[in-house]
Amino acid sequence: MPTVSNKGKNMPESPIRKLVPYAEKAYKANKTVYHLNIGQPDIKSPEIAMEAVAHHNLEILAYTRSEGSLEYREKIAKYYHQNNIPVEANDIIVTTGGSEALLFAMGSIADVDDEIIIPEPFYANYNGFATASGVKIVPVISNIEDNFALPPISEFEKLITPKTKAILICNPGNPTGYLYSKEEIQTLAEIVKKHDLFLVADEVYREFTYDGYKHYSILEEESMAENGIIIDSVSKRYSMCGARIGCLVSKNKQVIKTALKFAQARLSPPTFAQIASEAALQTPQSYFDEVITEYQDRRNTLVAALKAIPGVKVGEPKGAFYCIVELPVKNSDAFAQWLLEDFDDNGETIMVAPAAGFYSSSGVGLNQVRIAYVLKKESLVRAVEILKIALQKYKD
Template sequence: MPEISVRGLEIPESPIRKLAPLAVAAKGRGIKVYHLNIGQPDLPTPQVGLDALKNINRTVLEYSPSQGYQSYREKLISYYKKYNIDVKADDIIVTAGGSEAVFFALMACLNPGDEIIIPEPGYANYKAFALLAGATIRTITTTIEEGFALPKVEKFEELINEHTKGILICNPNNPTGYLYSRSEMEQIRDLVKKYDLYLFSDEVYREYIYTDAPYTSACHLEGIENNVVLIDSVSKRYSECGVRIGALITKNEELRATVLKFCQARLSPPLLGQIVAEASLDAPEAYFRSVYDEYVERRKCLIDGLNSIPGVYSPMPMGAFYTVARLPVDDCEKFCRWCLNEFSYEGETVMMAPASGFYTTPGAGYNQVRIAYVLKKEDLERALTILRKALEEYPGRVDEK
């Protein structure tokens, strides 16, 4: 039998999805599973988006332009303007989700052997896309004890060498919920400018910021306009994960032309997804307010509940709808597997994402999990009760002395 590629063997499994077969098996045994592992909102998609999908009157479902429909890109200008992000339609390339935007950006900007700096813990698929581009990830470690705040600029500079090509951030952050301050963003800007690096900024959670501090986009940073690549998606802001529509935005014309070649090779972004996403831009402000208010309540419910469990600690996330929590266990991946394979409480269990998969440093995050508060409060409260019971029964519990 022919051998599998080295690339295929090296690419990591998703910490978010790799335990999915265990969840399926648990459900097959009649166990109810509370999914805290994945950022799949349960809140409704805007009605205007659903109506657009129901009322499609095309007789042919055609290819769209490789860069996405002009009408959608034109309409996005007003959306970004609400966040003081000044773009033209030609600055925007529509992608098949934010994931494709990250992948195309790294493929267009990095050569094999180049290095990219990513704060850890970070979104697990960044590692996969960097490997596919032949690049090496250098991580700048943030800690749960410091609320996952960025280290001082000197820590970044220790990692920069002749192979360094860029810095990739997620703001607000997945998996930690951390929100980068204006001063932190300016610190990154100064590094990008000093060493002429790319700044890849994944900003798909900008709607969900739980502080009065102003939101700072990479596109707000002066003097590095041609270095910035903004990654976006409709998945989270409209509960439209399945339509697979994202965007890559940059003022860098040469980079856009290069990315477009990758877009042409994959032909076009999803037609139906663009129809839904374009219509969803007309969602009323009341929709966004209700969704935001719901996440505020869920965040309080989850974090208060986690920190009331003996041995558990989670900082208060300032954005997105995730948190990383430290558990009193020997190994969180073993614990998460045990919850699905061997444990249930009154016929129910919980599924979480082991946080070690969001770190590149071996051994880091072994006693942490990422939890998404995308379930209604009643389900979160029930999941917290189950987690408390699981920690009481888990044979690998480790209490601090």
């Protein structure tokens, strides 16, 4: 009998999606499920983007350039200039979501068994992308007690080996909501320049920062022209997750030239989605102002409610729309499954993402979950009430 690859066997399941079969069973049992597990915003996509697709004038749905249409890339570059990021269209490769941009980045800068240092917890699919690329993740652990702050430089430097190719961060962070300060970005810049590494920054949540804090991009640092790679996406910025459009951005010409070969191998990014994404760039600032105010209110509501539950600890997010929550349970995987299979309160339950999948270190995060506050405030209040009742009834 033929067998599947070891790479396939080692590919991790998504902690965000692996519980879907249990949620489907809950639906069939007529339970209402509050989805706290996935970063799918309930905010409407910009009307201008939807209209652009509805009223297109294409007669042939043809390939675009492998790096994305020139018109779209020129408009992306203009967007970056407005955000103090001095890049041009030729520094940008349009990708099928930020996911493909991450795969292109790993494939362009690292060979099999090379290492990338990542502060953890981190976006769970980094584990999957690394496995697919044959790359080893070397974690630097941050802690909920420190609100997931950047570990000291010494923690990074003692992990650097001849196999190290890059440091990868998510800023603002998924799953923690941690926002790196300008000083922390400059510290990371010093490390990668000192050791001749790349700094890869997943900046897809750039717009979503709270409490007066501002996002600082790695490419705002002039010295990062050769070392910096940005990963970006329209998914969360415009609530257009289904468009599957992202981009890889770097002023390093060799990186772009190499990533383009990966882009050519998959032919081109989707045409209709580029049309929608290009139009979305005209979204007025008022859209983001309203969305940010809404997310900040949701965060405040959620965190306050969680802190009121005995035995629960929560990180305070400064950006994105996630938080890590430590629960008084031994195994959040078992707890999350139990919530869907065996528990409800008046026909209602919740779905969370077990946090162990957001680490690469074994045995870490077992009693934590990630919560996405992408529901309206009244739904978040009810969801936390359900969580409190569930914790009172649950037996490890």
